[in-house]
Amino acid sequence: MKRKAIAVGVNRNNNSENFEHSMEELCNLAEACDVLVLGEVTQNLNHFDKTYYIGSGKVEELIAMIEETEANIVIFDDELSPSQIRNLEAKLDCDVIDRTMLILEIFASRAKTKESQLQVEIARLNYMLPRLVGSRESLGRQGGGSGLKNRGAGETKLELDRRKIEIKIAALSKELEQLVTRRKVQRKQRNKNEIPVVSLVGYTNAGKSTIMNSMLDRAGLEKHVFEKNMLFATLETSVRKITLTNHKEFLLTDTVGFIKKLPHHLVKAFRSTLEEVTEADLLIHVIDSNAHHEEQKQLTNKVLKEIGVEDIPVIYAYNKSDLTDGPIPASDDCVYMSAKTGEGVEECIELIGQHIFNDYLACELLIPYTDGTVISYFNEHSQILSTDYEEDGTKLIVECKKADAEKYQQYVQNVL
Structure with a gap:
């Protein structure tokens, strides 16, 4: 049977713009759960009603709307207490779920x-x-002890x-x-291999997976991650190694997105997955260039702080810039891009390079002809700027990791 729902929300702070966005997001969450939203009931209150979340008059209005639309679910925009769920189900005679249950259902199905x-x-x-x-019969106690006289309460x-x-x-x-x-x-x-890690973080559906796939295309890799224009398309952390044309490489990780009123149970449960973020060398904070970008940016920063992300450099990638006409903040660590059209992806990769490849140096090496494996190593792991064949061996000028220069110190003639 098709699930048909009424969405219910309470505007507590008289902030109509944020509240409208929250309700729109609730309907998108329902859509992601394959639930059809047929109507909305909203109310301005200073505090949630302890009994029904909304006032008793609004409950009557809700009952009438359920009868009229033949809805079989009512979805509430905030987390309900156990007693509120019990009271509402008794009064409405249909399934009652809150925002947390909806998010949990999406996560369970994906x-x-x-x-x-x-x-x-x-x-x-x-x-x-x-x-x-518990219903009445489930509240009956099981017998404890043995014999008729010793039957204590179990x-x-x-x-x-x-x-x-x-x-x-x-x-x-x-x-x-x-x-x-x-x-x-x-x-x-991975740390032992000394490959820098770059993590994509941000609000759900900001375009993290699309950006990752655009970067994989630039690197000529086909192992794409799943992307779709819906909330929580990504739940697992995906890791891909990206090798640039100059042989510099880094690991790019795609993480689960955040959302307003994200259930604390989920943040707690996904802490282990999000540990990838806490150990990254650089964060790409992907922001959807919509009217609510500042609010979404602050919310993501708040969740990152909660999971222990501190002192990690951040690049702010304002995605979907092709869909916006409004002013966008300017900063050295900002890039404006459209992952769909490919605009700004090169600039983003360039910014990543400036942050994570600062341990590279240029040096002059003289490698005897008998040590061909060393030349092969530098061909694969560094950018060779020039090659000369001399009497004593091959003379290379390379841009390589500081660790590689130290490893092959005996061949280094000069550090440039």
Whole structure:
């Protein structure tokens, strides 16, 4: 049966522009869940109603709209308390879900890797735990002790269910920890190889995956990541090695996007995935060049601070600049681009190079003809500026990593 919904929101700060954007985002989340939104009920309040989230008059208006549209779900723009869900379902006689449940459903349907599936399941169980509601028969206690006289009160079914969920969360967390350890080993190996890591971060649907694919096209690589114009198209961290024409290389990682009112269970659950970001050498903060870009930028910065991202250089990439006419801020660490048309991608790669390839130096090497493998190494891992064949060997002027110059110190004639 097609899921038809009414979207409900409360504007608490009398900020109509931000509130309208929040409601529009809620409808986009519903669409990403294949739910058809047939109408909206909104209310200006200083505080959420403790019983129904909205006032009792608005509840009556909502009941009338449900009957008129034959909706079978009501979606609320904020996280509801267990008692509010219970009260609303009894009053409305249909399914009640909040923004958090909607986001969890999207994550559950899109998670592909074992790690992201475990993270989503842990977040879902943590969300469910305080919201377990017992019907009358499930509140009856199981008998404790033996014999008729010693039948003390045992656990209620509710307590049993709660304990089962807690045990499951502990088991899944242990399994996730093993996967996280494996990821740390992989990161350690990458650090050993001394390849700089660049992470794409930003609001959901800002165009991070499209930018990554544009850069892969520039590098002549075909191993594209999934991209689509919808919220949370990316849930897993994808890592690709990009080798530039001058043989300089870096790892580019695409991460899960952020959103307003992102459930804290999810931030907590995805912390291990987001550790990729905390250990990056450079962040590309992708910003959708829309009317709400400043708000989205601040929200992403807030989440990055929460997960421990500090003192990492940032390039602000204002994407979809072909779709905007308004003024865009100017700065040395800003690039204006359209990943779809390819405009600004070269400038972005150039800016990345200025930040992460500052440990390169130019030097003159004299390599004996007997050490051909050393020449092959520099051909693959550095930019050769000139080659001369002399009596004692091959004379190269190269731009290479400082570490490579130190490794082959015996061949270095001059540092230029």
